[in-house]
Amino acid sequence: xxxxxxxxxxxxxxxxxxxxxxxCKSCRLRALDAFRNADTAEAKxxxxxxxxxxxxxxxxxxxxxxxxxxxxxxxxxxxAFRFKTLSDGRRQVLxxxxxxxxxxxxxxxxxxxxxxxxxxxxxSTCSFQPNTLWDMFGQHSRLAFGVTWIAAREEALIDxxxxxxxxxxxxxxxxxxxxHLYRRMRQLRLVDSQGWFECPITQTHIAxxxxxxxxxxxxxxxxxxxxxxxxxxxxxxxxxNPRALERIAEYYEQPPRQMPLI
Amino acid sequence: xxxxxxxxxxxxxxxxxxxxxxxCKSCRLRALDAFRNADTAEAKxxxxxxxxxxxxxxxxxxxxxxxxxxxxxxxxxxxAFRFKTLSDGRRQVLxxxxxxxxxxxxxxxxxxxxxxxxxxxxxSTCSFQPNTLWDMFGQHSRLAFGVTWIAAREEALIDxxxxxxxxxxxxxxxxxxxxHLYRRMRQLRLVDSQGWFECPITQTHIAxxxxxxxxxxxxxxxxxxxxxxxxxxxxxxxxxNPRALERIAEYYEQPPRQMPLI
DNA sequence: CGGGCCATTGACAGTCCTCAAACCGGGTGG
DNA sequence: CCACCCGGTTTGAGGACTGTCAATGGCCCG
Numbered sequence: 001x002x003x004x005x006x007x008x009x010x011x012x013x014x015x016x017x018x019x020x021x022x023x024c025k026s027c028r029l030r031a032l033d034a035f036r037n038a039d040t041a042e043a044k045x046x047x048x049x050x051x052x053x054x055x056x057x058x059x060x061x062x063x064x065x066x067x068x069x070x071x072x073x074x075x076x077x078x079x080a081f082r083f084k085t086l087s088d089g090r091r092q093v094l095x096x097x098x099x100x101x102x103x104x105x106x107x108x109x110x111x112x113x114x115x116x117x118x119x120x121x122x123x124s125t126c127s128f129q130p131n132t133l134w135d136m137f138g139q140h141s142r143l144a145f146g147v148t149w150i151a152a153r154e155e156a157l158i159d160x161x162x163x164x165x166x167x168x169x170x171x172x173x174x175x176x177x178x179x180h181l182y183r184r185m186r187q188l189r190l191v192d193s194q195g196w197f198e199c200p201i202t203q204t205h206i207a208x209x210x211x212x213x214x215x216x217x218x219x220x221x222x223x224x225x226x227x228x229x230x231x232x233x234x235x236x237x238x239x240x241n242p243r244a245l246e247r248i249a250e251y252y253e254q255p256p257r258q259m260p261l262i
Numbered sequence: 263x264x265x266x267x268x269x270x271x272x273x274x275x276x277x278x279x280x281x282x283x284x285x286c287k288s289c290r291l292r293a294l295d296a297f298r299n300a301d302t303a304e305a306k307x308x309x310x311x312x313x314x315x316x317x318x319x320x321x322x323x324x325x326x327x328x329x330x331x332x333x334x335x336x337x338x339x340x341x342a343f344r345f346k347t348l349s350d351g352r353r354q355v356l357x358x359x360x361x362x363x364x365x366x367x368x369x370x371x372x373x374x375x376x377x378x379x380x381x382x383x384x385x386s387t388c389s390f391q392p393n394t395l396w397d398m399f400g401q402h403s404r405l406a407f408g409v410t411w412i413a414a415r416e417e418a419l420i421d422x423x424x425x426x427x428x429x430x431x432x433x434x435x436x437x438x439x440x441x442h443l444y445r446r447m448r449q450l451r452l453v454d455s456q457g458w459f460e461c462p463i464t465q466t467h468i469a470x471x472x473x474x475x476x477x478x479x480x481x482x483x484x485x486x487x488x489x490x491x492x493x494x495x496x497x498x499x500x501x502x503n504p505r506a507l508e509r510i511a512e513y514y515e516q517p518p519r520q521m522p523l524i
Numbered sequence: 525c526g527g528g529c530c531a532t533t534g535a536c537a538g539t540c541c542t543c544a545a546a547c548c549g550g551g552t553g554g
Numbered sequence: 555c556c557a558c559c560c561g562g563t564t565t566g567a568g569g570a571c572t573g574t575c576a577a578t579g580g581c582c583c584g
Binding site: 152169170200212213215220 | 539540542543546
């Protein structure tokens with residue numbers, strides 16, 4: 001393949017992948033309002049700033065907690081998650097990262113990353129030059145606006161998770177999380193016609209994301225399954241009755257986010 | 263006073279306040295790295311976009327949940343908080359807003375606000391023209407970069423709160439919250455030489471911010487007080503032994519955030 | 525003096541956690 | 555081919571942390 005694939009200890013080549021600019025065209029970022037209407041100059045800028053393609057395997061740590069993060073990345077395919085840990089090992093998953101999400105935006109503004117990022121699946125990312133963000137703000141304000149849009153969207157998403165962890169019961173939390181993942185995957189057109197989508201998270205991840213113990217997560221999960229609200233099969237998840245789950249989880253769909261000014 | 267003070271049902275005039283541009287000069291936003299070095303053109307832009315000064319009283323709702331937020335604001339003086347509620351009334355405080363914080367940034371990117379904002383004290387804000395953010399991105403990239411910096415900082419702060427609510431015990435959570443507020447107020451130079459600072463939050467606010475019940479918050483609070491870790495007096499708070507509190511709360515100070523590229 | 529807001533305390537219940545062990549499917553090596 | 559290990563799931567038992575219900579006291583104010 002092209003020479004922009006990095007082969008470190010943590011990287012693999014992925015023969016099935018496409019090279020830019022086709023890769024940029026099929027990037028899930030394009031599915032978001034923020035970058036749907038990028039013009040050619042903007043696309044050229046992005047492609048020019050692209051540094052290399054990096055691949056990771058499940059379990060690889062992409063960004064280490066408290067370490068300086070080198071550059072900004074976008075997720076081309078695969079899942080990851082952000083997390084923080086306490087000194088005695090307790091871990092909190094902050095949110096899950098899906099294709100089209102940006103990794104390392106927060107870190108552009110501080111010396112060290114205040115959270116870690118770990119791959120949940122085989123992961124393919126694009127990384128960018130260190131000064132990309134700064135240059136983008138100076139030269140392509142629409143793109144910069146889009147990046148800030150992405151940041152605001154991620155914050156809204158963490159707000160929702162905080163509401164869950166703070167005020168929802170265990171089963172409500174799980175229901176809300178499953179609905180949330182379902183909706184995001186649907187938005188990315190990664191839910192098939194049968195309603196199935198890839199969901200590579202284990203019960204441990206759910207527990208860490210929702211502030212629960214593993215054992216209690218398992219019991220709450222079983223309860224929801226007994227109610228017939230979801231089915232899992234071989235790493236795939238299907239929400240059987242979104243409406244019912246919404247009521248149980250106290251988590252109703254919100255109008256899609258828009259880019260009012262573009 | 264000048265005619266840019268709004269007098270609605272929820273507003274008061276505040277005779278002790280200053281008018282722009284002095285008001286801009288003393289704005290706490292200037293205390294943040296992001297805007298410390300603003301040049302005259304940038305300052306002029308900000309002053310030109312300033313719409314009016316709005317004042318609120320404790321308990322006033324500045325932004326209603328699920329309603330369209332009109333414009334972006336900055337907090338000149340006073341405290342507020344962001345929150346979300348569930349349909350049955352359970353409430354989660356997402357974070358506290360202090361002088362220099364921006365209100366309504368997230369809402370610039372969506373049709374409706376996904377959280378509410380309520381004043382905790384008499385509050386003085388500056389509001390801006392609807393298109394201010396967009397114009398800023400187009401004309402003053404350094405300011406735009408600063409705004410995104412603020413957004414990233416707020417997200418990091420919510421991350422920390424999520425870690426608390428998800429993984430810290432009740433006393434740890436309270437300790438971490440008190441330390442957090444202490445550090446932020448210190449950064450704003452709002453801690454006096456004796457270590458005292460205004461802290462207008464009630465036990466109910468603490469409970470709602472930390473995902474605890476009011477009663478249990480009270481008991482955990484009493485426990486920390488018995489250990490001599492903090493003192494409260496007439497709406498003021500003093501952290502008696504930050505180091506000890508850090509250990510109890512598992513919440514250690516992180517290096518200050520910087521603006522690497524400016 | 526009554527009412528409202530907030531802090532405080534007691535009693536009790538229950539959600540949720542910890543410790544422990546078993547089970548299951550898949551991969552590995554003898 | 556089978557024993558063994560491993561990550562992940564499942565189940566049981568007991569206890570702890572945290573929530574709910576209820577009531578009291580202090581303070582401010584009309």
